[in-house]
Amino acid sequence: MNIGDRTFAGAAALFAAARDGDRRAFHELVAVLSPLLWHVARSQGLDRETSQDVVQTAWLSLVRDMRQIRNPLALAGWLITTTKRECWRVRDRRRAEVLTAVEPDGADPAPGPEDLAGLDDQKRRLWAAVALLDERCRELLRYVAFIPRPDYAMIADALDMKHGSVGPTRKRCLDKLHAELRGGGS
Numbered sequence: 001m002n003i004g005d006r007t008f009a010g011a012a013a014l015f016a017a018a019r020d021g022d023r024r025a026f027h028e029l030v031a032v033l034s035p036l037l038w039h040v041a042r043s044q045g046l047d048r049e050t051s052q053d054v055v056q057t058a059w060l061s062l063v064r065d066m067r068q069i070r071n072p073l074a075l076a077g078w079l080i081t082t083t084k085r086e087c088w089r090v091r092d093r094r095r096a097e098v099l100t101a102v103e104p105d106g107a108d109p110a111p112g113p114e115d116l117a118g119l120d121d122q123k124r125r126l127w128a129a130v131a132l133l134d135e136r137c138r139e140l141l142r143y144v145a146f147i148p149r150p151d152y153a154m155i156a157d158a159l160d161m162k163h164g165s166v167g168p169t170r171k172r173c174l175d176k177l178h179a180e181l182r183g184g185g186s
Contacts, residue, residue, distance in 0.1 A: 012072035
């Protein structure tokens with residue numbers, strides 16, 4: 001398996017090498033899994049800057065707890081869980097701050113024009129359609145979209161699904177997405 005292989009098995013091999021002190025492997029691991037972690041953070045409703053901080057915190061947690069992960073194949077799930085928990089912690093902290101601060105205009109949590117400026121119409125339509133899907137479909141499609149050749153066993157574990165149902169569920173979710181993009185709904 002070469003170091004540039006961008007599969008979960010490749011990430012596991014990179015992790016094992018990084019845990020043994022290979023800095024190049026760690027940098028490649030960050031390059032391979034950061035897009036997924038970034039998307040996990042953004043899917044939790046955080047802005048770009050906060051998402052960047054959350055992803056960085058997840059990587060720092062990995063560096064701190066690297067020896068505690070016994071099975072390198074569990075790495076992606078561990079990082080996703082760590083990222084989500086950090087998102088929740090940040091969001092809870094912000095809610096507490098908002099409750100103590102006076103918010104006269106009731107700031108809108110939706111993405112502002114600056115967040116959408118870089119997206120073209122096709123991407124906006126796609127993500128609007130994805131947002132209409134149920135959470136299980138959104139999570140499954142994130143794995144499929146952001147991980148080349150995703151490992152269905154890892155996805156099944158991460159989403160608490162039977163291994164054999166990942167493919168059929170993926171097809172149903174993609175069919176629902178296609179229907180949303182056509183404007184027909186599900």
